[in-house]
Amino acid sequence: MARSGSAGAGGTGTGTQSVERALSLLSYFSDEQPERRIAELVELTGLGQSTVSRLVAALETLGYLVRDERSGLHRIGPKVVELAGVALNQSPVHRAARQVAQNLAHELGLGANVAERHGDSMFYLCHFEGPQAPRAFTLTGRSAPLHSTAMGKALLSGLGEEQVHEVMGAAYPAYTPHTVTDFDGLLKALEEVRARGYATEVEELAFGRACLAAPVRDRSGAVVAAVSVSGSLSAMDLPGRQDELAAKVIEAADLISTSLGFMAHATPLS
Template identity: 55%
Template sequence: MASDVGSNQSVERALTVLRVFTAGRSELRVSDVAKLADLGLSTASRLLATLEAAGFVDRDPVSGLYRLGLDTVSLGGAVLNSHPVHREARQIAQNLAADLGLGVNVAVRRDASLFYLLNFEGRQAPRAFVLAGQRNPLHATGLGKSLLTGLTPLERRGLLPAAALVAYTPRTITTHEQLDAEIDRTVARGYGSELEELALGRACVAAPIRDGAGTVVAALSVSGPLSAIDLQNREATLSRIVIEAADSISIGLGYVGPAHHPSAVSL
C-alpha cells in the first residue's frame, strides 16, 4: 500500500510539473519549476530528468532551460482526433475561417472556464499563437455565454460565484443579474455576442453546439478585431452563418432538435 501511495504521488507531481509549462512561460529553469510546482529543488530536477528521458520535456543544451517536448503534441493530437466535437467541427470551422477571413473557434466547458478545442485564423484576424488547449472565462466571451445556455440560473451561480465575475474591461459583465439577462437574450436569439468584454478592440459572435440528447456540449464562434468583424453592420449576417455552422456540427453529433429551436429566421 505504501508503495502505491508513493507511486501515485510521483505521478501527481510529474503531472504538476507538466502543467506549470501551460501557465504562460514556455521555458523554465529547474528553480522556476520547483517554485511553481511547490516542490523541492532536487525533486523537481529528478522529475524533469525523468520526463526528459520520456520525451515529454526538452532541455536546451546551451541555456539549460526546459520546455515541453514534442511527445506532448502526439498526446494532444490523439486526444483531439478522438473527440467527437473536434471531428465534426474541424472542417466546418476551417472552411468558415477561409470564407470569412475571420477567426473561427470551437470550445467546450471545463469546470468554470471554456477550453478551446480548435481555432483557425482568417487573413483579417491573424494570431501569433495557438488557442487550442487554452482557457478563457465563461462570463466574458460569446463562446462562454453560449456554453452557459445549457445551465439553469441556479447552476450558473453554483459554477460561477459572484467573485468569479471578474471585470477584464469596462464592458465586462460583473453581476449574475446582468449575466442572466444576457443568457436569456442568447437563448432567444440563438446566438451570443461579445463586444470588447474580454479584450479591447475585439468582438465575436457565437452559437451553442448540441449532441444527440440535445445537451449543449460545445460552442462555435467567429471572432476578430473590431474593424474586421464590424458588428454594427454585419451582426445579422454573421449570426446567421454562425448558427448554421453550429447546427451543422450538432446534426453531425446526432442532434435533430425541437421544432422551436432558434434559427436565423428569427433574426
C-alpha cells in the same frame, strides 16, 4: 503475507507520489512562462534540487520535456503534443466541428473557434485563423471565462437559472468596463442569447476585439459546445455585418449539431 502487503502498499505509495510530483512539474509551464530552469522548479515546488533534477531527467527521457542545450532551459516536449492530439481526436465535438470551423474561417476571413464548457470556464477544442484575424499562436487548449465571452454565454444558454448560479456564482471579475459582473446582468444576457440564437461579445474580455457565437447541441438537445467567429472590431464590423455573421455561425452550429445527432424538432432534456 501481511508484511508483503505492507511493503507493496509502501512501494505503490512511493510510485504514486513520484508520478504526482513529475506531473506537477508540467503544470508550471505556461504561455507566460514556456521555459523553466531547474532552479525555478525547485523554488516553485519546494522540492529538493536532487529530486527535481531526477524528475526532470525522467520527463526528458520520456519526451515530456526538452532541454535547450545552449540556454539550459526546459520546455514542453513532443510527447505532450502527441497525447493532446490523441485526446482531441477522441472528442466527438472536435471530430464533428473541425472541418466546419476551418471552412468558416476560410469563407469569412475571420478566426473560427470551437469550445466546450469545463466547469466555470470554457476550453478551446480548435481554432483557425482567417486572413483578417491573424494570430501568432493557437487558442486550442486554452481556457477563458464564460461570463465575458460570446462562446461562454452560448455555452451557458443551455442551462437554467439555478444551474447558471451553481456554475458561476453571483459576481464575476471585470476585464474591461464592458464586462458583465453580476448575476442579474448575466441572466439578461443569456435571455438575449436564447431569443436570438447567438451571443455577441464586444470588448468584454479584451479591448479592440469582438466575437459572435452560437450553441452546439448533441442528440439529447443539450448544449455541449459553441462555435464562433472572432477578430478585431474593424474586421468583425458588427454594426454592419452582424446579421450576415449570425446567419453563417448559426448555420455552422447546426451542421455540427446534426453531426452529433441533434434533430431540430427534438426537445432538450431537462
